Amino acid sequence: MDKNTPVIELKGVGEKTQTLLTKLNIKTVGDLLASWPRDYETYGEPVEIRCLVPGEICAVHAAVTGIPNEKRTGRLHILNMKAADETGELHLTFFNLPFLKKTLKRGGFYIFRGMVQSRGTEKIMEQPKIFSLEEYQKLTGRLIPRYSLTKGLTDHAMQKYMRQALSLCELGAEHFSGQVLQENGLITEREAVEKIHFPNDYGDLVKARRRLVFDEFFSFLFLMRKNKEAGERLENHYRLPETADTVRFLERLPFPLTGAQRKVWEEIRSDLGSPYCMNRLVQGDVGSGKTIVAVLALLMTAANGYQGALMAPTEVLAIQHYETIQEFVRKYGLIFRPVLLVGSMNAKEKKEAYGKIASGEVNLVIGTHALIQEKVQYRSLALVVTDEQHRFGVRQREHLAGKGEVPHILVMSATPIPRTLAIILYGDLHISVIDELPARRLPIKNCVVNTAWRPKAYKFIAGEVKKGRQVYVICPQVEGDPESEGGASLENVVDYTEKLRGALPPGVQVTCLHGRMRPADKKRIMEDFSAHAIDVLVSTTVVEVGINVPNATVMMVENAERFGLAQLHQLRGRVGRGEYQSYCIFVSGNEKEETMERLKILNSSNDGFHIASEDLKLRGPGDLFGIRQSGAFSFRMGDIYSDAPVLKLASDAVDRLLAGDPDLKKAENADLGRYLAEEARNSVDFRSI
Ligand code: ADP
């Protein structure tokens, strides 16, 4: 059995399971082994009841007391019981498990393990798992993998298939030499794959993760350096001299550019006129005004008779950019003839857009990555601007050019990255930094609170809505997921919207938005929010990047502890974009002191770089899997912040490899060469930034 063996050859996997696995994109044994756990369950030592912390999963060793109480509502059977130890009492609620009133003996001691909740001074567990002390002792200290599942699959089944695959599957040769492993303190790939699924202890997990992250960074950096070499010598076939259009636009803008915007615009102008093709990253914190700079470059392109493209990560954002551009055309008489191109357009609309692009009737194409797909033939594409999403490999640039010459590339990013990391991660791009926010902005007021503060928050929100302002509320989940233990306690967009409708005065328009909706619905909702037909938008982080509604003044984030601080900072950037005082309310779902401390960093700084690095200092290794700082880089496991040391090691290792054997011709690098070639094939479009 090797990595390419279909999963159906595993014992216990029939056609039905095969279909379920296919839903998770698992077709081969290799795919299965590459489906790493999403987290691990640990069975900690039982604690005393008085030490139970609401919001955490705990185990207690307690005796059943009192008389069980049964209720029935509709099809639901509810059983309430009590348990106690020397330090206090715990309320237990079970759903549809009526037999427990007999099996749990009064006075008997059991381990109850579940999410702790509180109601006033009472402590509650709903649907806890029940163990005997002996059973539980066997489990304590172990890490049990939990996978991303689909309905019909259980963790238990996945674990079984995984064990089988690990024992039967030939993984192939180790691609790194013994020397590389040693220099970087890495375990072998074989060991890493075994231990990521079944670590004996936490130390194992750290080692396994470190190896897998190293691989990820290594292949990314290798491919990027190769790309850089090829890209550096691209001749500039679109030398764009400045025209009166940009100057006139700047004169008509109601505000002057900030110093930083002017500096970056100068850098871009000089690139566009230079002997080499532009490949530049503009980095600037949220609200620093990157859009205007991009518009200037696109305007210069159009003024010289060429086409430009502006690509956004989501349809919602693409549409917003499209509307901004249309408004600029109306207000300032810009020469853009724009067209929108997004995946949700129907075949006829798309065809029409393709026609206009091919004929050159339009000089600006705005959309999602639909606009770089093969069907789109540009007449004269000279500039591609991407907002917070892609960088391009040389082959992709050539493809974009079609029969023409490769276009200039301008990448905009709000991901805060310290300089040293930026040089590693963006080594193939020239970097411009907008390190100044437009003046006359009122600083955003922040607070970090617990859930008890919600009534006050709702009152505050009602007040802002009454003043004519708008509000975002962010929840970590789309729908309630009672099957996952942690999931039940996380706020979700669907239920929260209902709750909020009840809590706010009638007449306040509350609507929800999330990634699972149909694109057309998302689009309509965002438009309605922009047009102020909606007062309060309850959403997942789909609004994280780039949405611009200057009338929105409140950003409330539920379960703020589940987000990385850099991400929360991005969310905060959605408000404070207009003339009004804006506010952020970060609601923590647990009251652990560390959590509150961490969130309070947001209070003390408005600087994304600073926030990301402070967050790193405070986070313990326990957060290895819990929090991702940034969704901006599409690494599967690696996190550019918390894995920065590994990133540096991988970068040095790539340097050494390229210095000694740039074309991987030496026999000792043959396996590595095959591995990297395979990785290159798999990176369909060059990594997202
Ligand atoms: P981001 O860098 O997050 O993409 P935007 O380009 O969306 O930021 O700009 C945020 C807001 O600031 C917009 O409403 C924009 O019109 C405004 N803005 C941009 N540059 C300036 C400036 N120099 N002075 C005042 N306001 C500006």
Ligand code: MG
């Ligand atoms: Mg933006």
